[in-house]
Amino acid sequence: MSSMLLTLLIFSPLLSVLILLFVPSDDEKTLKMTGVLGALLPLIAAVTAFTAFDTAESGVQLEEVYQWITYEVFQANGELNYSIQYHIGADGLSMILILLTAFIAFLASIASFSIKEKLKSFYILFFILELGMLGVFSAQNLFLFFVFFELTLVPMFFLIGRYGYLNREKAAWSFLIYNGIGSAILLIAFVALFMKSGSMAFDQLKAVFALPEADLKEMYLTENFRMGILIAILAAFAVKLPVVPLHTWMLRVHAEAHPAIVMIHSGILLKIGAYGMIRFGLGIFPEEFKSLAGVIAVLGVVNLLYGAFLALSQSDMKKVLAYSSVSHMGIVLIGLAALNEYGIQGAVFQTVSHGLISALLFFLVGVLYNRRGSSQLHDFGGLASQMPVAAGLLLAGGLASLGLPGMSGFISEFMAFLGLFEVMPVTAAVGTIGLILTAVYVLRAVLGVTFGRVKREGTVYGADMTAAERFPAFMLLAAIIIIGCYPALLSGLLGATLESIKLGLGG
Template sequence: MSLSSVLTFLVFTPLLGVLVLAFMPKTQEKSIKAVGILFTLPSLVLALGVYFHQLAGKSLSDFSIAKSWIQFGGFEKVDKHLFSVFYELGVNGFSVLLVVLTAVVATLAAITASMYIKKEWKGYFMLFLILETGMLGVFTAENLIFFFIFFEMTLVPTFFLTGKWGFFEKEKAAFSFLIYNGLGSAILLIVIMVLFARTGTTNIDALYHLINDPNAQLIAPLSKGAKFGLFIALLIAFGIKLPIVPLHSWQLRMHAQAPIPVVMIHSGILLKIGAYGLIRFGLGIFPEQFKSVAVLLAVLGLINLLYGAFLAFIQTEFKLMLAYSSVSHMGIILLGLAALNTAGIQGAIFQMVSHGLISALLFFLVGAVYERTGTTDITSLGGMAKGIPVIGGFLLAAAMANLSLPGMSGFVGEFQVFVGIFEKMPVIGAIGTIGIIMTAAYMLRAVLAITYGKAHREFAGVVDLKGVEFVPVFVLMLLIVLIGVYPSVLSSPLHATLLGLGG
């Protein structure tokens, strides 16, 4: 396998699993689950290979591929790149981290699904593997057309996975997800079409130079107002995905109603597409416009942080509390980006990866509790530490990570974000610390009530964590601690990327 074909195999191997599953009888439960898990592994191995290739000091451009795909307007005799869409895949120091995160969480979510999905496994794993391809494609696409195709590829399977295998209000959650994200997709498509018509390309690097070089020759010039309008459209499109308050209500329903493996994917990966888009396209293509709204972004981040934290504090439903916690933590990412300095941007990226791991772990443990008790109501789960101490212990450890205990991944990202925001906007940074305090308050309130609170049920006879359930817990906990004690595993790949973003 040549290095230039690695990303193709990495992205599309899960689809081979879909093909295999299509020819399997739907009654072969064990074989279907084995195939579903097995076909996430090649992408995981290749993602780790790309990551270690970069750590060894070699260039990630070795993996880039660009092949002619579609030509519009017959301009190939003038310039083969003009109004052409290429099959382009590549990674940089930022996107490679998200590719590894995606591959890890997808494999662990597939293992989780093999335990917690109770019906129609064939359809579930076929949709799941399509979803994985879409997520991997989003983070490796090197032009906006391919990004949009993969972005859409994540929406449809997520809709069906939620609507078919979710909890009591699954249909409402699925349609809310589709409507909000479909609106964001429509806005994103308009931006892509305008950029393609005005510049003749959708290549991300080419767009950066054409939009920001005053001497660049465009097909049709873009005024400052037009650039600002396109940037605001991108902010709305990716703000829905992040989500930014008040565009967040669909996310709360998804976290509460989607099946646990899908929530692990959604909270761990899909929310990060919004932040990725803001960094790669908003900050990457429209840096001047991004800078002009930095204060607005900081205010929006502050609203997310405080709104999510205060509402998480009053929840009695554990899944809903974690949903508001995700809203709050996305606010920290916005604060880091608004700082527009190395500490802030790097902290935001750290927070993306860290929250992906921590939220996946928390939702896995929530799923484990629900499987054993039939509830995730905080007031009904008191005294769990005595009955199922292993789950209780890991839940407490995950809570410590979520409230940014030093030595765990959450601390590294949040510390850098606040160093960055205090440098540029100290008043907003000072107010934001209230959200950090509230995070500790709501996490400890909930977890201590569950583990050591007054017992409202009998846990005798309830089985503790066992067998293959330890795999997601150990892997996620190991990565959370590794990043916390050795942050260079994330910072080393980011140096060149941060310079490119002007951090």
């Protein structure tokens, strides 16, 4: 039944949760198998949904709408119903991110093999997390979005705090508090929108805010109100993205959580920030977003340069990658601020591309950490002679990260900057310094690890990557190269969605 397809997709991880409850917690083999098969299920569902998705058609597809909650509000002029629907669906942007989520979650489930203890609860939390992420990208109203958004918060708190390195609990706490602040702001903005406009559905909100100014005034949706809500929404997602100076929690998470979790975190969860900005910022408040574009562009450049500079001076590989994420998220902002087709397309491309690249790199660092018990740059060197496959993959990932043509990073950076140069050439020019710095810090880190002498006499890295380790890495690399060589794969999906955003921006 195709009409239930998305619901089945979103809730498919629940099946695995149920099965896992009955698997004994010491049966490692069955747990792993359930984990991988359980993560494969949403991937298959996502691909099925993709085949049912008509790329040529604009607007939301695979929609499902059910009445969910109704609040009756008594007012002087009669009774007013505020109703909330269970409303899911996908447009091109959602579809891309759903595929990305299912793909990376599947690979992360394999990357989780290195967890030795408490594997059962790990997979249970993992699947609840996946449910939340799939839901976030499919939700078609604010309420549902928020529910799924928060649903990622709790399992993530546990996943960071229970599995990972020494300071993992501190990282879990700062994750919870920062994201809690973000959610708090978001909830107030959403409820205010709901009460004033009477609806939570994206399409209805879009229609309401496209009304002429006089009508909006009558509904108490004044210019100040709209601007206030937009700033609140952007601030909430700025925590998630993260935008400097709200990024410290993300560094801790990237440094302390288990690599499989970091793959998901930097691969997908950070993308919710970008998704939110596009969906709610650009989608609902295009006019107001325009007037903030200058600020957003500057914030983007600050992110880009700040992240790049600090990545340059880190001695821990995980920190290098974490700052590199900060830097790369700056490009998303730059693309959005351009507010033209190239820019927005670049932002979305960067979202996907960074998801894949950072997942690959964090996975590789995890692999190295397992063998060496460290991720400090000075502990490594000469990797290529002992672990040629790992070294090769690391090099490839690094090159993708610095934007080598033919790989996905190049396309997205190129388009984002192309977009910004068109409207804000000076800001864009300053931003390009960041691209040079990126090349420097990536090469510094990657080359230092792969080539050179084996540091510390007698260091043995151990065997090269096992099949279970090679599989996720090669899959990610393949995806990076395919998008890099054939970007039409994404832009085809995105075309119709971009059109509608452009329409909102007034052509």
